[in-house]
Amino acid sequence: MSVPSTASRRLQKEYQDLLKTPQGWMSASVVGDNLHKWKATVIGPEGSPFEKGTFEIDLDIPNDYPFKPPALKFTTKIYHPNIKSDGSVCSELLSQNWSPQLKIQDVLVTIRALLTEPNPDNPLEADIAQQFKTDRNAFNKTAKEWTKKYAK
Amino acid sequence: MSEDEMYDTYDGVDDDSAEESGNESQLDMDDEEDMDYEYSTQEVDYDDIHSSNRSNSKLTRQRSFEVLDKGELQSESKKLIKEVMDVLSINSESAVSILLRHLKWNKEKLIEKYMDNSDKLCADAGIPSLKLEKPVSTTMQKFSCLICLDELPPSQTFALSCDHRYCLPCWKGYLECKIGEGPECILATCPAPKCKVRVHEEAVKKLVETPTYEKYANFILKSFVDDNPQVKWCPAPGCIYSVRCDRKERKEAVTCKCGFQYCFNCNDFEIGDHMPCPCSQVDRWLQKASDESENVTWMLANTKKCPECRSPIEKNGGCMHMTCRKNAGGCGFEFCWLCRGAWSDHGSATGGYYNCNKYDKSKAKEDDEKAADAKTELEAYMFYYHRYESHKNAMKIADEQRRNAHQKEQQILSKFDVRSADTKFLMEATEQLLRNRRVLQYSYVYGYYLDKKSQERNLFEYLQEDLEKHTNQLSTYYELSIDKLEDYQAFIKWKEQVTNYTRITKKFLDNFVEGVAGGLTTQLSSKNN
Structure with missing residues (x-):
């Protein structure tokens, strides 16, 4: 059994499971008929400045998935110290504690946790991280504004 | 000593x-x-x-010291593992391998820590149980793999001691992926989220195909060398051997099977063998050569600072009237090169425009004297560096020289009726020349750091000069073109010359090395005479 077919079969199963049991806070679907390209949406977690925002994320799934994690990119603009202005996220976020047992849904759980709790000590956007640390109110304000403006 | x-x-x-x-x-x-x-x-x-x-x-x-090839490296590491297994009565080779790697292959430390608190050590190393694998429970009927989400018969599964069970194809895919990522694969853990239990060699052997396993085993071997201060890879490019050296501060060079001779401690292809210098001196020398510090010395010796804006100015001719050029980043100030006073103060009172009698009493004179010292120091350095470099360059073409020597041998064989044993002297001379050049190269480093006025220095320079003179003489004889040898008699004469000089320069080399090592005391000079 070669690795790519493991990936396809597992992605197929994950997709079917998601269709069977939809989650309120997220949705994910395959783009076209390429099982290795997914589009997901995450609803901004309650209590965070991203609350009620709908954030779209592109997932690129490698051939050796699930042994390697997917790569992801926000396509919705977001004001966050760990998400670059082009939407990319530090790859360490997923690769560091990756386990082949984790699924796309787990990836999105991690993302949602990052929205609730930014990590300003490992920022991709240093200015935002600085603001997050020193002037939380200003950060929250801008983040809320951006959520309202872009994450509809 | x-x-x-x-x-x-x-x-x-x-x-x-x-x-x-x-x-x-x-x-x-x-x-x-x-x-x-x-x-x-x-x-x-x-x-x-x-x-x-x-x-x-x-x-x-x-x-x-010992040169080790891959096979020997393997048996060395196995030997070490076996020793630990015996001492600690652990019967799993894989477990001991993990423990050893955990402590950078330091057997003593491992034994000590294991005796002290074996549970903690094993847990830290990622093998909480010395039973590294968990067999399938006989009661298990059905099995669903958490990675591929397929159902498989329990017999086609595997779990480490943590009992996180996955199917064999998923284990294979997981390990192949890890091994494909490189040397860190030897630290691979169980695929379960956050599980820290380490994958062991025996499991890898069982779960992947042989070529992949071999790659993994090579990474373990690599760690054996990389983590082990007693074993190092030969630094020669493309060399596959490693060298084990048990003495911490070995002064003499080691010679790899590839022919490269070098200092085990420095383990650097560029440096090679640096006899007679100690490693620390070579460090200092290379640091000096690469630093900007010499440029600073040059600036000190050849430039003066503009008295107004402190820009460095080099005087490359002309009179004493200097202008700090704005177009070169200066301030436009005009001053006297000698006393660094404003040019406007100069006139008949200072002995005429182009004469400056202020100089002798000025602070400028002190600065100049400092600069002169720096200049002398720089010249000394240049002297040594120049000679160091030229011997080094001669070493660089060592391979070419060896090839040329082989060519010459062929020429001799075709021109004169001699046996190949009769041309052996040529290779011997080649190697002797290379050895001499290497030592001479570093002798200029050693010389540079010797106390300028000491007795040792006199003797050192005496021995060095002898060695250099005779090496150059050997070189001259050695480089004679075969075309110039008219007949067999001439060849024999030439051969004797080269052979003799090879022997003589070896003697001088030994004297030199011995003299330096002996602390350059005067007793040795009598021996040299």
Whole structure:
């Protein structure tokens, strides 16, 4: 059994499971008929400045998935110290504690946790991280504004 | 100076008498390089037999380094593992391998830590149980793999001691992926989220195909060398051998099977063997050469700072009237080069525009004297550096020189009716020349750091000059074109010349090395005469 077919079969199963049991806070679907390209949406977690925002994320799934994690990119603009202005996220976020047992849904759980709790000590956007640390109110304000403006 | 240093174990008296009787010992060169002359100190313990051995003060030839190929490396690591298994009564080779790797292959440390708290050590190393695998429970009927989400018969599954069970194809895919990522694969853990239990060699062997396993085993071997201060890869490009050296501060060069001779401690292809310098001196020298510090010295010697804006200015001719040029980033200030006073103050009162009598009393004079010192120091450095470089360059073309020597051998063989044994002297001369050049190269580093006015310096320079002179003489004879040899008689004469000079320069090289190691005391100079 070669690795790519493991990936396809597992992605197929994950997709079917998601269709069977939809989650309120997220949705994910395959783009076209390429099982290795997914589009997901995450609803901004309650209590965070991203609350009620709908954030779209592109997932690129490698051939050796699930042994390697997917790569992801926000396509919705977001004001966050760990998400670059082009939407990319530090790859360490997923690769560091990756386990082949984790699924796309787990990836999105991690993302949602990052929205609730930014990590300003490992920022991709240093200015935002600085603001997050020193002037939380200003950060929250801008983040809320951006959520309202872009994450509809 | 400790007794196991090579140089002072040369027995000077023996050496001399051998020469007087015209029987200079015919040491096999290769042998000499592989061995150290040393007292068998390693054998000395409280055992009577051994200590009597020592009182005889007999010189024994003992290897203090070993060149290892892959197979030998493998058996070395296996030997170490076996030793630990015996001492600690652990019967799993894989477990001991993990423990050893965890402590950078330090056997003593492992044994100590294991004795102290084996549970903690094993947990830290990622093997909480010495039973590294968990067999399938006999009651298990059905199995669903959490990675591929397929259902499989329990017999086609595997779990480490943590009992996170996955199917065999998923294990294979997981390990292949890890091994494909490189040397860090030897730290791979169980695929379960956050599980820290380490994958062991036996499991890898069982779960992946042979070529992949071999890759993994090579990474383990690599860690054996990389983490082990006693074993290092030969630094020569493309060389596959490694060298084990048990002595911490080995001064003499080691010679790899690839032919490269180098300092084990520095382990650097560029540096190679740096006899007679200590490693620290070579460090300092290279640091000096690469630093900007010499540029600073040059600036000090050749430039003065604009008295207004402190920009450095070089005077490359002309009169004393200087202008700090704005177009070169200066301030436009005009001043006198000698006293660094404003040019506007200069006139008849200072002995005329182009004369400055302020200089002698000025602070500027002090600065100049400092600069002159710096200039002398720089010139000294340049002297040594220049010679260091030229010998180094001669070393760089060593391979080419060896090839040329082979060509010359062929020429000789086709031109004269001689056997190939009759051309052996040419290769010997080549190697001797290279050896001399290498030592000469570093002798200029050593010389640079020698106290300028000391007695040692006199003797050092005397020995160095001797060596250099004779090396150059050998080089001249050696480079004679075969075309110039008219007949067999001429060849024989030439051969004798080269052979003699090879022998003589070897003598001078030995004297030099021995002299430096002996601390350059005056007794040795008499020997040289």
